[in-house]
Amino acid sequence: MKILIIEDEPELQEVIRESLEKENFLVETASDYTSALNKIISFNYDCILLDIMIPGGSGLDILQELKDLDKSDNVIIISAKDSLDDKLAGLELGADDYLTKPFHIAELNARIKSVLRRKSFGGKNTVELANLKLDLDDRTLHIENELLALNRKEFDILTYMIVNKNRLVNKTSLAEHVWGDHMDEADDFEFIYSQIKNLRKKLKESQAGVEIQAVYGLGYKLMVI
Amino acid sequence: MKLLNHTLKYLSITLFVIISVWAAIFYINMLDEVYDSLDDGLDNYKLLIIKKAQEDSTILTRNEFAESNYEIREIPETLALPQKDIHMDTLMYMLNEEDFEPVRMLTSAFRLNNRYYELKVISSMVEEDDLIEDLFYSLIWLYVALITSIIIVNNFLLKKTWKPFYLLLEQLKQFKLGKDPVITPAETEVKEFKELNEAVGLLINRSLEAYNGQKHFIENASHELQTPLAISINKLELLAEKEDQTETNLIAIGQVIQTLERLTKLNKSLLLLSKIENKQFQDNEQVNINSVFKTIIEEFTDFADYKNVSFSFRENGQLLVEMNKNLAEILITNFIKNAIVHNIPNGFVRIIINPSSFTIHNSGSEVPLNQEYIFKRFHKKTNEKNSTGLGLAIVKAIANLYDLSIGYSYENGHQMTVSFK
Numbered sequence A: 001m002k003i004l005i006i007e008d009e010p011e012l013q014e015v016i017r018e019s020l021e022k023e024n025f026l027v028e029t030a031s032d033y034t035s036a037l038n039k040i041i042s043f044n045y046d047c048i049l050l051d052i053m054i055p056g057g058s059g060l061d062i063l064q065e066l067k068d069l070d071k072s073d074n075v076i077i078i079s080a081k082d083s084l085d086d087k088l089a090g091l092e093l094g095a096d097d098y099l100t101k102p103f104h105i106a107e108l109n110a111r112i113k114s115v116l117r118r119k120s121f122g123g124k125n126t127v128e129l130a131n132l133k134l135d136l137d138d139r140t141l142h143i144e145n146e147l148l149a150l151n152r153k154e155f156d157i158l159t160y161m162i163v164n165k166n167r168l169v170n171k172t173s174l175a176e177h178v179w180g181d182h183m184d185e186a187d188d189f190e191f192i193y194s195q196i197k198n199l200r201k202k203l204k205e206s207q208a209g210v211e212i213q214a215v216y217g218l219g220y221k222l223m224v225i
Numbered sequence B: 001m002k003l004l005n006h007t008l009k010y011l012s013i014t015l016f017v018i019i020s021v022w023a024a025i026f027y028i029n030m031l032d033e034v035y036d037s038l039d040d041g042l043d044n045y046k047l048l049i050i051k052k053a054q055e056d057s058t059i060l061t062r063n064e065f066a067e068s069n070y071e072i073r074e075i076p077e078t079l080a081l082p083q084k085d086i087h088m089d090t091l092m093y094m095l096n097e098e099d100f101e102p103v104r105m106l107t108s109a110f111r112l113n114n115r116y117y118e119l120k121v122i123s124s125m126v127e128e129d130d131l132i133e134d135l136f137y138s139l140i141w142l143y144v145a146l147i148t149s150i151i152i153v154n155n156f157l158l159k160k161t162w163k164p165f166y167l168l169l170e171q172l173k174q175f176k177l178g179k180d181p182v183i184t185p186a187e188t189e190v191k192e193f194k195e196l197n198e199a200v201g202l203l204i205n206r207s208l209e210a211y212n213g214q215k216h217f218i219e220n221a222s223h224e225l226q227t228p229l230a231i232s233i234n235k236l237e238l239l240a241e242k243e244d245q246t247e248t249n250l251i252a253i254g255q256v257i258q259t260l261e262r263l264t265k266l267n268k269s270l271l272l273l274s275k276i277e278n279k280q281f282q283d284n285e286q287v288n289i290n291s292v293f294k295t296i297i298e299e300f301t302d303f304a305d306y307k308n309v310s311f312s313f314r315e316n317g318q319l320l321v322e323m324n325k326n327l328a329e330i331l332i333t334n335f336i337k338n339a340i341v342h343n344i345p346n347g348f349v350r351i352i353i354n355p356s357s358f359t360i361h362n363s364g365s366e367v368p369l370n371q372e373y374i375f376k377r378f379h380k381k382t383n384e385k386n387s388t389g390l391g392l393a394i395v396k397a398i399a400n401l402y403d404l405s406i407g408y409s410y411e412n413g414h415q416m417t418v419s420f421k
Helices: A010-022 A033-042 A059-068 A084-092 A105-119 A152-163 A171-179 A181-185 A192-205 B003-055 B057-061 B128-161 B163-174 B191-241 B247-277 B289-306 B325-341 B391-402
Strands: A002-006 A026-030 A047-050 A074-079 A097-100 A126-129 A132-135 A140-143 A146-148 A168-170 A210-215 A219-224 B070-074 B086-094 B099-112 B115-124 B285-288 B310-315 B320-323 B348-354 B357-362 B405-410 B414-419
Touching: A002 A010, A002 A033, A010 A026, A010 A105, A010 B191, A026 A033, A033 A059, A047 A059, A047 A105, A059 A074, A059 A084, A074 A084, A074 A105, A084 A097, A097 A105, A105 A152, A105 A168, A105 A171, A105 B191, A126 A152, A132 A152, A152 A171, A152 A192, A152 A219, A168 A171, A168 B191, A171 A192, A171 A219, A171 B247, A171 B289, A192 A210, A192 B289, B003 B057, B003 B070, B003 B086, B003 B099, B003 B115, B003 B128, B057 B070, B086 B115, B128 B163, B163 B191, B191 B247, B247 B391, B285 B289, B285 B325, B289 B310, B289 B325, B289 B348, B320 B325, B325 B348, B325 B357, B325 B391, B325 B414, B391 B405
Parallel strands: A002 A026, A002 A047, A047 A074, A074 A097, B310 B348
Antiparallel strands: A126 A132, A132 A140, A140 A146, A168 A219, A210 A219, B070 B115, B086 B099, B099 B115, B285 B320, B348 B357, B357 B414, B405 B414
16 A cells, blocks of 8 residues: 655654555655655556645645545545644645644554545445454444444544554544544543443453553553553 | 813813903993992083182082982181082982982082081992892803804804714724724814825725735635645655664654644634635625534534533523524534533533524533633633634634624523523
8 A cells, every 4th residue: 555645744754654664665755846746747646745845836736636536545634724724725635634733553554444445346345354354334343253332432443443453442532433533631631541441351351362461551452462 | 082072071161261351340330330420520610610609609508418319508718718629429318219229429528718628529420239240140141152153153063064074983993893883984074184084094994905915815825834744744644654663663653643734723723714704705694503513512522522522402492593504503512512522521511502692611620711711712721632623713713703692600500591582
């Protein structure tokens, strides 16, 4: 899978690249309008991370160019501006998602994978890991072909953790992903713990091939046993 | 005191003094003239009588005023010689008035055929008290007429002249920074008002510029902070994933990430506040507040359970309002978040929805909040590290945008009522 990061801030470019390489993506970068344009014309990418404000032009023009070239690359806009107009304009021009800076690495991972899944051939919206099989459309979990009932939040937590397997998932990131952005002022997200506890219990009882470990002070990590 | 009345006050005092002084001088002068004229008449009369007495000696026997206006009495030489003409005021009984009235009397002496006579000639005179009274009343009328005409002139003419001023004043009273409409001063020919209008216009433009500059400064600064925050948080997340981290390091990294997240929240709240105040939420639609509440309560259930706070939700009707949906959600989220965060263990949050208002009633500290401060930015009652101190300021900004009124009361807990018009 090839991903292009169009972002002018070298340090941010670097952390995103490092994170994506951990997920075994092939990463290329462009830091201005011209080099970005050259890359999208010459190559095909599975996903493009696009900053709207780049030197030499606007990210929206890149989107327009992609549309004109009739390319179906997946695009996720990453912008410092949480502007509804930009978001609408971007989505109108064919972007698949819009992520506002600052974001958590786990969230970026989840968005990229979701976009890739949606456009992958076959159109089957499923995630598999060890003996687990998640169907994201039906919102069901099968372990060894046995259905395991999860509530909405447990299912969302598990999906997010599986997408970010072996990665450290910050608890804020998890809370925002599962409970929504509104939770941002809740004290220390300790309330997540009870849901995680229930989920762990269910996974263990069904002999799932994964487990959720707590990383003290930071969050959680899902590991294949 | 109005400007018109202010000038009137000074004018009336000045006029009163001027008229009084003028009246006194006028009275003295007039009286002087009257006396002068009377005395001249008496002198003339005296000469006529003496001349007549030379021809007709019977006149010399008139030693009573009776029906005529003179009397002649023989006096010894010793008295006559030093006698000079004396004009004096005296009283005399007047038949017609049936009273003593003032008369002017000339006392003189003359010699005829070596005999000396004293001559007294009188002339009826103006009645001073009547004169003063007449004058007084005329002056009162003059004064009243003057003041009345000044009031009329003030009210009609000056009011017309001062119209641009009052118009400007009215607009300035309505004027609020960042709120339309701007001041449109009336056309005027008066130089002072022209200058005033120009000065006010200049002042307002400068204030608006500064205000807009500041508004956008907050927005731009918040935007510029997003990327460095993203880099810092993401770098720390990657650092935490490094395999050789000790637990102490992880805890430290976790704390730094949390601090950066607080900064992110603060930044986002400031940006939101600035966007609301810059009116960047334009698309209004009909929002069902009941269903917004239901969604948000659902989102907060886990948090409320964790804090041991119970929810109750009562609908006395459907609350439908015309506003931006995002802002409606932010408004309600902030209220509910506040009600849970500042609650006590085993506390409650009661939500009551009426057709034109909703009330959030929650347990919490037993001290009523100070309404003056709760909606101020960065006003924090407690030292909660997870509170930005902007939640209610955002609520207030949304309320201001849509002209909603927020009432606070304390009765077995804190009650906030938001009324829609």
